[in-house]
Amino acid sequence: MKYLVDVNGERVEVTLDADGVTVDGTRELAHLADVEGTPVRLVTIGGVQHRVIARRSGARGSYALWMDGWRFDVEALDERTRAIRELSESKQGPAGPAPVVAPMPGLIVRVNVAVGDRVEAGQGVVVMEAMKMENELRAPAAGTVRVVIAVAGVAVEKGTRLVEFELEG
Amino acid sequence: MKTRRRSDSPSVPTPVARPIRKVLIANRGEIAMRVVRACQELGIRSVAVYSDADAHAPHVREADEAVLIGPAPASESYLNGEHLIAVAKAVGADAIHPGYGFLSEREWFARAVRDAGLIWIGPPAEAIAAMGSKTAARTLAIAAGTPVVPGTTEALRDAAEAAGIAARFGYPVLLKAAAGGGGKGMRVVREPGEIAAALASAQREAKNAFGDDAVYVEKYIEGPRHVEIQVLADMHGNCVALGERECSVQRRHQKMIEEAPSVAVSPELRKRMGDAAVAAARAAGYVNAGTCEFLLAKTGEFYFLEMNTRIQVEHPVTELVMGIDLVQWQLRIAAGEALDLTEVPQPSGWAIECRITSEDPANGFLPSTGRINYLHIPSGPGVRWDGGIVVGSVVGLSYDPMLAKLIVSAPTRDAAIARMQRALRELVIDGVETSREFHLRVLADEEFQRGAIDIQWLESRLPSLLASAPSAETVRAAAIAAALIADRERGSAAGAATAASHPRNTGADAAATEWARAGRLDALRNA
Numbered sequence: 001m002k003y004l005v006d007v008n009g010e011r012v013e014v015t016l017d018a019d020g021v022t023v024d025g026t027r028e029l030a031h032l033a034d035v036e037g038t039p040v041r042l043v044t045i046g047g048v049q050h051r052v053i054a055r056r057s058g059a060r061g062s063y064a065l066w067m068d069g070w071r072f073d074v075e076a077l078d079e080r081t082r083a084i085r086e087l088s089e090s091k092q093g094p095a096g097p098a099p100v101v102a103p104m105p106g107l108i109v110r111v112n113v114a115v116g117d118r119v120e121a122g123q124g125v126v127v128m129e130a131m132k133m134e135n136e137l138r139a140p141a142a143g144t145v146r147v148v149i150a151v152a153g154v155a156v157e158k159g160t161r162l163v164e165f166e167l168e169g
Numbered sequence: 170m171k172t173r174r175r176s177d178s179p180s181v182p183t184p185v186a187r188p189i190r191k192v193l194i195a196n197r198g199e200i201a202m203r204v205v206r207a208c209q210e211l212g213i214r215s216v217a218v219y220s221d222a223d224a225h226a227p228h229v230r231e232a233d234e235a236v237l238i239g240p241a242p243a244s245e246s247y248l249n250g251e252h253l254i255a256v257a258k259a260v261g262a263d264a265i266h267p268g269y270g271f272l273s274e275r276e277w278f279a280r281a282v283r284d285a286g287l288i289w290i291g292p293p294a295e296a297i298a299a300m301g302s303k304t305a306a307r308t309l310a311i312a313a314g315t316p317v318v319p320g321t322t323e324a325l326r327d328a329a330e331a332a333g334i335a336a337r338f339g340y341p342v343l344l345k346a347a348a349g350g351g352g353k354g355m356r357v358v359r360e361p362g363e364i365a366a367a368l369a370s371a372q373r374e375a376k377n378a379f380g381d382d383a384v385y386v387e388k389y390i391e392g393p394r395h396v397e398i399q400v401l402a403d404m405h406g407n408c409v410a411l412g413e414r415e416c417s418v419q420r421r422h423q424k425m426i427e428e429a430p431s432v433a434v435s436p437e438l439r440k441r442m443g444d445a446a447v448a449a450a451r452a453a454g455y456v457n458a459g460t461c462e463f464l465l466a467k468t469g470e471f472y473f474l475e476m477n478t479r480i481q482v483e484h485p486v487t488e489l490v491m492g493i494d495l496v497q498w499q500l501r502i503a504a505g506e507a508l509d510l511t512e513v514p515q516p517s518g519w520a521i522e523c524r525i526t527s528e529d530p531a532n533g534f535l536p537s538t539g540r541i542n543y544l545h546i547p548s549g550p551g552v553r554w555d556g557g558i559v560v561g562s563v564v565g566l567s568y569d570p571m572l573a574k575l576i577v578s579a580p581t582r583d584a585a586i587a588r589m590q591r592a593l594r595e596l597v598i599d600g601v602e603t604s605r606e607f608h609l610r611v612l613a614d615e616e617f618q619r620g621a622i623d624i625q626w627l628e629s630r631l632p633s634l635l636a637s638a639p640s641a642e643t644v645r646a647a648a649i650a651a652a653l654i655a656d657r658e659r660g661s662a663a664g665a666a667t668a669a670s671h672p673r674n675t676g677a678d679a680a681a682t683e684w685a686r687a688g689r690l691d692a693l694r695n696a
Binding site: 001003005007008010012014016021023030031032038039040041043045048050051052053054055060061063065066067068069070071072074075076077078103104105106130133135136137138158 | 529531532533534535536537538542543545566590593594597599606609638639643644645646647648649650651652653654655656657658659
């Protein structure tokens with residue numbers, strides 16, 4: 001079974017067989033084992049062990065992965081699922097940058113953008129207060145503000161959409 | 170240790186020695202656990218208090234007694250001093266330990282505890298007051314002969330006066346708006362020729378921003394380190410400095426990593442800083458554990474900032490290199506015991522502390538919330554975990570995001586760094602984002618490893634630290650792990666999922682099993 005894995009913005013083709021894995025034409029023994037009573041999994045690749053924690057994040061095949069002292073955002077889909085997903089995405093047209101959502105419950109202190117504003121990736125758009133600290137929420141990518149939902153002085157729940165964007169141009 | 174009777178201290182009621190049999194701990198989280206442990210080792214009963222949010226917290230289950238004090242908001246529970254005193258009286262406690270944060274540095278609370286006939290495990294209310302405001306502490310330090318950052322207290326009249334004072338302090342100097350904040354009305358002046366223009370623009374900016382053009386001048390300390398001295402004082406007039414902690418790795422004035430000793434402090438400097446800290450503590454009539462914070466300039470000059478009149482978060486690094494239990498000494502001093510240190514101990518080895526917080530470094534250090542699903546605490550030689558979480562703990566937004574402190578000690582700084590990296594890799598916290606990866610990046614940083622740090626270091630280094638990427642080999646391994654996990658969850662009968670039903674099967678074993686099965690099939694066919 002062939003998997004197309006997006007990891008840190010890079011695509012890696014991983015082909016699994018009964019007891020091994022092939023990447024870039026090199027095959028190694030590989031397997032996955034649970035550590036009983038824990039969410040830890042032991043991934044052995046070519047005899048080298050890695051302790052891995054994976055947490056589902058959103059759609060099927062998407063995980064936050066902790067491994068070897070690093071945190072990865074990964075999406076691993078088999079070839080067919082990947083093809084179907086990309087086909088349906090291309091029909092919808094290019095999606096805009098992800099909306100800014102409240103990462104925790106808290107109070108909106110300030111909204112720094114208005115509809116139609118151009119924003120750069122990483123630009124602060126909303127300031128939220130939680131845990132007595134002000135936290136600046138930033139635009140995930142460059143784009144244009146399409147909708148501003150956040151209102152200063154209003155308390156919001158975790159996951160509330162605050163600002164939506166559309167692609168530039 | 171040279172001891173001296175206090176003679177010049179403010180009028181402080183002499184504390185009376187009384188045994189402590191039961192302590193109410195007016196705090197939560199890891200420091201409450203720390204005090205519970207100290208009490209248990211001294212044979213003192215401990216009483217935990219908790220809010221609704223902390224009903225299942227470890228300090229509640231480990232203490233001898235536990236009392237619910239109110240709803241989650243701290244103002245209605247951990248900050249409700251009058252209620253805490255009433256609870257202490259009701260359970261028959263004879264002392265209150267405030268931990269750090271919350272009510273620990275509130276003069277009124279220390280006074281109310283004393284007035285209620287209870288022992289306050291901390292400095293006298295008068296000493297808290299004396300060190301309470303930065304200006305009061307500065308005046309006190311100057312009187313005690315402890316160096317402070319040279320500066321004026323009167324607004325500058327004109328450029329000539331500014332130039333005269335700057336010449337006395339030595340360049341660079343900092344012009345600072347009296348009503349200032351946020352860097353407005355601030356100018357660094359590096360040579361005499363610049364001072365007139367800088368003063369004019371600072372005054373203009375201050376006038377525009379605050380409606381007040383009063384500008385002061387102080388000596389500008391370039392690239393200073395934050396170095397603090399631990400002090401212990403008993404009620405018999407003994408006061409001792411227990412070496413330094415370096416806390417320069419800070420983000421937004423929050424300490425992230427602390428160590429003891431400091432690479433920048435020689436035994437001779439340690440002695441001078443220790444003497445200065447003891448002088449300041451004596452001037453305040455200090456009793457119990459406290460910390461004098463200093464800026465240490467590249468030139469080796471140091472300047473008193475303020476005194477923290479409580480036990481500090483980072484106290485364990487001092488405990489590990491000095492071989493002393495500070496929290497036990499807090500209890501013993503409060504009960505009237507005299508310090509038995511016959512000479513000032515020198516630090517032995519190196520200790521480092523990383524604050525493990527529920528903050529997401531990849532996301533601007535936003536607080537992360539959730540339930541701790543799984544926790545694997547590092548152990549082995551030289552590793553200490555002062556934690557406030559267990560599996561099932563719910564990390565919310567009501568309190569400070571610090572989950573635990575991971576502390577290591579080793580013979581040398583290099584060995585301590587290697588040990589901390591090992592311990593951080595062992596650590597698993599599943600359920601919330603944590604600062605673990607951030608700490609690993611700092612510890613792998615070449616400048617940190619050389620000890621080339623000052624209080625601005627982390628802020629300037631942070632973007633490149635957070636942007637650092639794993640090796641291609643690690644990325645490839647992560648991709649393989651992701652594919653194996655996705656394949657398992659897909660429930661595919663083919664692929665590596667078969668091996669997974671035998672958790673400890675190696676690939677070779679799985680292959681051998683396939684051969685054995687083929688052999689059995691062959692045998693059946695031939696039968």
